[in-house]
Amino acid sequence: MRVAFVVQRYGEEVAGGAEGLCRSTAHALAARGEDIEVYTTTARDYLTWAPHYAPGTTRDGDVVVHRFDADPPDPARNAALARELALGRGDDALERAWARAQGPVVPGMLRMLAGARARHEALALWTYLYATTQLAMPLAPERSVLVPLAHDEPMLRFGLTRGLVSLAAGLAFMTPEERRLVDDLHGVGSRPEAVVGAGIDPAPPGDAAAARAALRLPARFALYLGRVDPAKGLDALVRAHGRYRAAGGPLGLVLAGRPAGAMALPDWVVTTGFVDDATRAGLLAASEIVVLPSPHESLSLVALEAWSHGRPTLATARSDVLAGQTARSGGGLLYVDAPTYARQLSRLASDPDLRATLGATGARWTAGHTWDACARRWRGLLARVRAPLTR
Numbered sequence: 204m205r206v207a208f209v210v211q212r213y214g215e216e217v218a219g220g221a222e223g224l225c226r227s228t229a230h231a232l233a234a235r236g237e238d239i240e241v242y243t244t245t246a247r248d249y250l251t252w253a254p255h256y257a258p259g260t261t262r263d264g265d266v267v268v269h270r271f272d273a274d275p276p277d278p279a280r281n282a283a284l285a286r287e288l289a290l291g292r293g294d295d296a297l298e299r300a301w302a303r304a305q306g307p308v309v310p311g312m313l314r315m316l317a318g319a320r321a322r323h324e325a326l327a328l329w330t331y332l333y334a335t336t337q338l339a340m341p342l343a344p345e346r347s348v349l350v351p352l353a354h355d356e357p358m359l360r361f362g363l364t365r366g367l368v369s370l371a372a373g374l375a376f377m378t379p380e381e382r383r384l385v386d387d388l389h390g391v392g393s394r395p396e397a398v399v400g401a402g403i404d405p406a407p408p409g410d411a412a413a414a415r416a417a418l419r420l421p422a423r424f425a426l427y428l429g430r431v432d433p434a435k436g437l438d439a440l441v442r443a444h445g446r447y448r449a450a451g452g453p454l455g456l457v458l459a460g461r462p463a464g465a466m467a468l469p470d471w472v473v474t475t476g477f478v479d480d481a482t483r484a485g486l487l488a489a490s491e492i493v494v495l496p497s498p499h500e501s502l503s504l505v506a507l508e509a510w511s512h513g514r515p516t517l518a519t520a521r522s523d524v525l526a527g528q529t530a531r532s533g534g535g536l537l538y539v540d541a542p543t544y545a546r547q548l549s550r551l552a553s554d555p556d557l558r559a560t561l562g563a564t565g566a567r568w569t570a571g572h573t574w575d576a577c578a579r580r581w582r583g584l585l586a587r588v589r590a591p592l593t594r
Contacts, residue, residue, distance in 0.1 A: 204585055205238045205592070207319060209339050210329040211307055213243040213268060214256060218430055218461040218477060220504050221352045224377075224401055225329045226263070231402055231574040232581060233265035240267040240323070242316060244307050244335070250463070252276055252307040269315060273307035280304040289357040298363040308334050319343040324589040327375065331364055344370040346590040348395075352377065353385050354499040354524065365389050373588040375399045375581070377502030380523040395587035401504060402574030406511040407480070409488030417482065418475055421455025425517070425548065426490035428483065428505045429497075431474065432463035436496035436519060441472060443544035450545060454552050456494075459486055487512040491558060492551050495535075500524040507572060510534040510565025515558050517547055534565020 210225045217223070225241075233239040241263070247255035252273040260269050281304035284297055316339050319326060326343055328336040331351045340347055349371035353359050368374070368385065373395035376382040382398055385391065414420065425444070429435055437458070444456045448471065458468075461477040468474065478486065487493070493509035495518035506528050509516050516535030518525040529535045536551065538544040551558055 204582070204589060205322065205324045206232065206240070206585060207316070207323040207326040208239060208241045208329065209312075209316070209326060209335055210241065210243050211333040211335045212246055212249060213241050213263075213270075214247065216255075216477075217247055219249065220429070220502075221330050224502070224504060225350075226266075227402070227404075227574075228399075228577070228581065229266045230264055231578045235575075235578050235582075237582070237585075239265070240269065242269050242271075242312050242335075242339075244273045244309055244312075245270045246273055246307065250276075250278060258311075269312070271309045271311035271315075273309045276306035276308075277304040285357075288361065295362055298361050302334050302337050302363060306334050308338065313338055313342070316342050320346070320590075320593045322592070324592060325585045327585070328371075331367055332358060337363065337367060340367055340370050345372050346588055347371055348373040348375050348584060348588055350375045351381065351385055352501040353381055354501050354522075355384060356499060359384075359388060373584055375584055377401065378524050378527060380527045381501040384523070395584055397580050397584040399580045399584065400577055401502060401507065401572065402577040403507050403511050403569050403572045404574070406508075406513075407484045409484035409486070409512065410481070411485055411489035414482060414485030414489045418457075418486075419473055420457060420486075420489060421473065423453055423491055423552070424455040424457045424473070424489075425492045425494045426486055426514075427456070427458045427460070427494050427496065428486070428508070429460045430463050431458050431460045431466060433466060434463075434497075434499070436498055437466065439541075440494060440496035440544075441468060443538075443541035444472075444548075445469065446541045447545040447548050450549075452545065452549055452552065454491065454548065457486065457490070459483065484512070487514055490514060492517055492548065494548075495519065495522075495525055497525075498522045503528055506532075506535070507569050510562070511569045513559075513562035513566045515551060515561035515565065517544070517551060532565045532568040534561055534568060536561070 212222045245254040245256045246252040284301040326347045329350045368389040457473045459475045498521040520537040536547045
């Protein structure tokens with residue numbers, strides 16, 4: 204099957220759950236015989252869309268990658284319009300202006316995708332939120348699968364988003380909670396759809412000693428993995444962990460990931476910046492608990508990664524997705540606010556048997572999340588949407 208993936212950023216150096224999942228899924232399908240081409244920008248940074256990779260066509264293993272420069276965004280106008288629209292003072296024109304100010308608007312990509320019907324039997328457009336999807340969907344909607352990666356936020360309720368969902372020939376969801384959210388707001392109907400989820404690569408052995416030698420790690424710590432960004436719930440996490448420490452809690456807090464803008468952090472918080480896969484595995488091996496503070500998730504890949512390494516999680520119950528994943532896996536505990544965070548973290552820190560039981564239960568659950576199974580779900584969905592190549 205000849206399939207196009209359209210995504211705002213793509214690459215090994217790109218820090219982003221959606222983009223990383225897109226890349227892993229592309230590789231999984233290509234390894235199983237599908238003809239996958241990716242259309243993306245030259246950007247690594249999602250705020251400026253500044254060129255980082257060279258434009259043109261390259262290969263990423265078995266995947267063909269087409270990169271195009273994006274027009275510069277207008278962050279100030281985007282932020283102002285987002286505030287106005289969040290207050291309910293929106294209309295179609297304002298929503299379109301917001302989308303273009305955020306970007307990425309990629310004229311070269313759109314020109315190439317104008318011939319998609321002659322090149323691709325199906326298209327998968329990743330994330331509803333960005334202009335790459337919003338502007339590409341109308342080019343071949345009858346063979347397009349929308350991968351919303353949706354969570355409950357004002358933009359999901361825009362009329363622009365409703366139109367995008369209604370245009371798609373099919374929909375690919377990451378979790379049952381995401382599917383329910385999109386269906387409640389916009390309606391899935393009888394179109395082809397599937398909860399495709401993700402696969403998990405076998406957990407590499409982590410070298411805790413090497414991670415400790417390379418990084419300034421506390422003797423005992425809870426680990427956050429991901430973009431270091433207030434939008435990920437990190438302000439609330441740091442405040443909650445500060446309350447835990449003030450009550451005598453023994454665990455430090457380590458934030459591992461590329462920073463997205465400036466964040467004022469107390470000096471007791473350890474930050475590592477972007478880490479490679481080996482260091483990431485070492486951090487998981489050295490940690491006692493993985494914390495999941497983001498209220499806005501469509502699927503937590505970090506949760507799956509933590510459980511595959513046998514690490515228990517402590518997740519915010521304010522995310523239906525995290526609560527659902529935790530309940531299905533049996534691999535962690537939940538908290539709702541700073542006091543319950545402190546209580547649950549103290550419980551985990553003081554009970555090694557509980558940590559081991561939760562970690563082992565999560566590991567058994569994630570063992571069934573293979574890329575073979577994920578690829579089968581994807582291929583079944585794409586087969587129901589595909590259309591013949593036409594000139």
